[in-house]
Amino acid sequence: MNAVDTAQTPLIQAQLGRKLRVLFVSHAYVVGVNQGKLDAIAATDRVDVGLLVPSNWKAAEWNRTMPVEKPYPRIKIYQAPVLFSGRGGAYCYLPWALGRVLKDFQPDLVQVEAEVFSVLAFEVAMWSRLTGKPSIVFGWENIERKLPILRQLTCQFVLNTVSALISGNEDGAKILRRWGYTGRLEVMPQIGVDTQLFAPKTDRDPQAEFxxxxxxxxxxxxxxxxxxxxxxxxxxxxxxxxxxxxxxxxxxxxxxxxxxxxxxxxxxxxxxxxxxxxxxxxxxxxxxxxxxxxxxxxxxxxxxxxxxxxxxxxxxxxxxxxxxxxxxxxxxxxxxxxxxxxxxxxxxxxxxxxxxxxxxxxxxxxxxxxxxxSHQQIATRSLNLWQQSLDYPPEETLECA
CATH class of the missing domain: 3.40.50.2000 (Glycogen Phosphorylase B;)
Structure with missing residues (x-):
């Protein structure tokens, strides 16, 4: 297992005088196996990791409500019901439910993992505007499409607010640039690999059919x-x-x-x-x-x-x-x-x-x-991005196609 490079985290601590507090907001982490990246970050013992997930997330592919799994004790997990459960771009938390979590965890930075035109990203951007604290948005969108007017306005607001963006793929990064975003932009997957679970096998029968x-x-x-x-x-x-x-x-x-x-x-x-x-x-x-x-x-x-x-x-x-x-x-x-x-x-x-x-x-x-x-490499890149984003001003007004 690769050790997480924490060379940047002392700089974060020097600025804050304590651990960095990062709150992740995403429905993807309802499933415990997806939380490995977050645990790798928490394992540095230099970041307090919070996680807000829906308590009523309905997975369309299985047509059932997913229970919130908690396999990693280092992650402080909050759960609250969402409106429009199962609809990735439309779901959101009631403002007072989101507010309670933010007040309790007191994050220095929030990373929301939803598209830049989603209602959830808009909610977090509103918090960022009101508090002056940085927010980062991760998204997968890699198809150029014309957004409805409300989505365009949401996208503009989010792009004008975030301290950085993360795209899960190269095509998505190009789209964000075409939409006018000129700030910090990283390309990396949302979730890494547990290299202990997915480890090389040595017992494959060499005589078995290909x-x-x-x-x-x-x-x-x-x-x-x-x-x-x-x-x-x-x-x-x-x-x-x-x-x-x-x-x-x-x-x-x-x-x-x-x-x-x-x-x-x-x-x-x-x-x-x-x-x-x-x-x-x-x-x-x-x-x-x-x-x-x-x-x-x-x-x-x-x-x-x-x-x-x-x-x-x-x-x-x-x-x-x-x-x-x-x-x-x-x-x-x-x-x-x-x-x-x-x-x-x-x-x-x-x-x-x-x-x-x-x-x-x-x-x-x-x-x-x-x-x-690996989860550890994704954790390292996340730490470095946060270091760069702590005191990063929003960009000029942007337009979304």
Whole structure:
């Protein structure tokens, strides 16, 4: 495990005369496994970490209200009901509920993890304006779209208030610049990888049939049909392999039918969606993990967190050039063009035929995660950004498209 570089935190303490108090506000941290970054920050013993999450968050994909999990005692967790639960851009806290949390925790800085045009970001920006204390907004938005007038006004207010922005991907950072933001802007994922949970496996049977894995939603934009077409190419070339597909979604039956038409159905093992705590065991059975996403007019891959989980385990990853995938992987010989089954098949053929290259790529993934994507590295970058933002004035008036 990488130690968090806390070289900047003494400067923070010198300014404040005590620990920095940072309050995170986001529905993402209702799930305990997502709180690892926050615990890594708290583990420095130089920052008091508070967290406000909805007590009534309804996850649309599971159609149920999520209980608030509290696996890390170093994080002071607040929970309060929200209006419009489950609607990422529209949900918000009642003003007095948010006010009670802010009064109790007394943060020096608030980091809200919601889009810059969200009601939640507006609420935090209002607090920042009233108190003069800094706020930071993290967002994933990576599609250029025309915002309704109320969203535009919200966006302008937030951009004119924040001390810094964090984008989860390069495309999102470009959009924020096109909207006129000229302040501090970092690109890093919202959540890192627990490198103890997602650790390299050494017990993979070298005699087992080559296993190509997919873990994700079974929807058109995830491009699993491209993987099936590539598998047909591999079969025609006489290569031996198995494909393990883990996921659920609207395209499951259609994909199973397509596999039968391509006459590769006997090579495919179908599993339902894998819970996060079971993901390391499943990924550990893969010889390579594929993320064959494709862009649509309203969506492109914002990051692909499963990529860095597999990389942390030393499992080679291959992805399309959709959205943030090439930046997350960072290596051109592991990238193919969207919908290019032949290009994907060529990379997979090399992975099957060249175990030395596969081992090299696996070690590359481990090193890349340790350098950029562990919880500890995300914590370090957050600490540095906060140091820069403590006394940073708001920018000139900005316009949102």
């Amino acid at each position: 296993n190509i894995g997919f873990l994700g939603r079974l929807v058109p934009e995830k491009g699993v049909d491209t993987l099936l077409a590539a598998a047909r190419c591999l079969q025609e070339r006489g290569l031996n392999f198995t494909i393990t597909v883990c996921g659920s979604g609207t395209e499951r039956i259609a994909l199973q039918q397509a596999a039968a038409v391509l006459q590769i159905d006997k090579r495919i093992i179908w599993h339902e969606a894998i819970r996060h705590e079971a993901a390391p065991a499943q990924i550990g059975t893969f010889d390579v993990l594929i993320l064959p996403s494709r862009s649509t007019p309203t969506w492109k891959e914002q990051f692909g967190h499963v990529l860095i989980e597999a990389m942390a385990m030393g499992v080679p990853v291959v992805g399309s050039d959709c959205g943030e995938i090439p930046h997350a992987i960072g290596r051109s010989d592991l990238i193919f063009k969207e919908d290019d089954a032949i290009g994907l098949a060529a990379i997979l053929e090399r992975a099957i035929a060249d175990p030395d290259w596969r081992q090299e790529v696996g070690q590359y993934g481990i090193d890349r995660v340790r350098q950029f994507y």
